[in-house]
Each structure stands twice: as C-alpha cells, then as structure tokens.
Amino acid sequence: MQISFLIVTKNRPEDLAFTLKKLKSLMDLSIHEVLVFIDGCSKTEVIINDFDWVKWTVSKKSISASPARNSLYKKAKGQIFIGLDDDAHPISEAFIKSIEDDFRTNANLGIIAFQEIRGLYKSDNEALSLAKYTEPYYTNDFIGCGFAIKKEAYDASRGFPVWIDIYGEEPALALEVIDLGYQIVYNSNIIVNHRVDIVKRKLQGKNYFRFEHQLKNTIRLYLVYYKSPLIKIAKLLLHNFKKYALKDFKYFKAFVYVCFSTLLKLPTILKYRRPVKVSTLQIIKKLKGLNYSG
Secondary structure, X not given: OOEEEEEXXXXXXXXXXXXXXXXXXXXXXXXXXXXXXXXXOHHHHOOHHHOOOOEEXXXXXXXXXXXXXXXXXXXXXXXXXXXXXXXXXXXXXXXXXXXXXXXXXXXXXXXXXXXXXXXXXOOHHHHHOOOOOOOOEEEOOOOOOEEEEEXXXXXXXXXXXXXXXXXXXXXXXXXXXXXXXXXXXEEEEEEEEEOOOHXXXXXXXXXXXXXHHHHHXXXXXXXXXXXXXXXXXXXXXXXXXXXXXXXOHHHHHHHHHHHHHHHHOHHHHHOOOOOOOHHHHHHHHHOEOOOOOO
16 A cells, blocks of 8 residues: 655754654655654755655745645555654654554544654553553544655645645544544544653743644634634633733734734634534544643
8 A cells, every 4th residue: 555654844854853763764665654844944954865765845035834734645655544743753662553454444534643752762562551541532633743645635724724834733623524424533542752842842931823823723723614613713712811911911913913913814714714524523522632741
C-alpha cells in the first residue's frame, strides 16, 4: 500500500535529520515516499543533499504550519498520509503495518490518532516503557505530531486550513472529516516519540505565543464551522479573560490584540465559512476526547 510521510519543518535541521534517518530504516522506498516542506528556513536547506530520497519543497518565505501542510499534502501520492512533526518519529513495532491494518479493516475510518510520548530519551525502548495502552476508541481530534489520514478522506475535505497559521489546524480538519461521515480512532498501539525537552518547556513558563494563536484560531473555527457561533465565542472570550488576561498584562495585551485583529479580518475569515451539520456537532460532543501528553 502506497504511503506518504509528510513533514513541515522550520529551524530544526538536526531534529529533522534524526527523524528522516529513523523513517528510512522502516520504509520501503519502492512504495513509500517522504515529502518535506521547509517553511522559510535557509539553515535547513543545507541538509537537502544529505537526503536525496526525500521530495523537498522549499519556501523562501515562512507561510506558517497549516498553510504549509495544505500546500504539501496536495503533492502526496500515497493512499495513506502519515503526518509527523520534524521532532517526532515512530517507535512502536510494526508501525506501518498497524496503520494499514486499521484502514483495511474499517472502510469508514478517516483518521488514526497515534499515542504521543513526549520527552528526550536514551533509546526508543526507554520511551516505549512509558506508553499507556487502552482499547482503541472513537475520538473527535488528533495531534499533528503523529497521525494518519486516508487520502480519500483528506481530498474530500478542504484540507488543512489556510485561514489558520499554527495551533488549531487539527480540530478544523477533524471537524470536516467527521462532517463527511468518516470516523477518527485513537490507537494507543501506534506510537511516536515527540522529542520535546519537557524540563526546558516547564522552565520557560507561560507561553504567550501559544495563547494568542490558540485563542485567535478557536474563534476562527467557530466562525467558519458553527451555524450560530456567537455564544460559543462569547463563552471562550469570557473564560480566557478571567483565567489569563485578568491576571497577566502580557496575556491581556494578546487578548486585546486577538479581539481587534479578528474584527479587522472578519470579512476574510467569513469567505471560508462553511458550517457543518448540527448532527456533526452532536456527534463530536458525545465522542471521547484525546488524553494529551504533558
């Protein structure tokens, strides 16, 4: 079965090189392909010649994660697309076969959400020792650092949204896939190690960049996909104002910026508006959410 591995990368050439070496060890290049989008990062271009089996797309200007994915996925030829972050690699046994088996046995399956193990470890076995196994279950989301989507389902959707930059593109695509009648399954037996430095991230403390982009893109998601989005947006703003903006001036500035920028860009956002069925929103409410790693 033809499979396409798809990675968007920026400013992490060492991490990307590590991931590509891992992928080559488990792939059959006669039926599998790897596509990488370099999102405005000249220092990553240096490693292109080291991986001549990779299909590279280079953007001299950064266009951000979701638009880059939208562009890259149009070029993939596989029946299954496997999305990875540049600092995430497969560590479970029979990784490819497990994905193929899931899609083969469930014709209605659109997306497989993988188990993510975060952290830096001496070996894949050490990372695997931290895995938490559950029975597969239907869910309403997936994580961008490790998932698989059937090409048929992806092509039927509008793909990763170009109206989102980063943080929030997965829920948007998940909504479209479920609205099309496909299912999303979390399979804890399919595992990736997301090589983030957890200690360093905790020391960094508050993430103002993430807060701003998640708030902005959640508002956009409601505007695009919900028939009556205003109550959802009001509740979202009130929650974030009380929990963050009211207690921290930098959060407050980001909150105000999001509110005004959303109003200014409202005509552009509404061009992408395509509300999903009410039944889809009801399905999503009933589905079990993902247990994200820390």
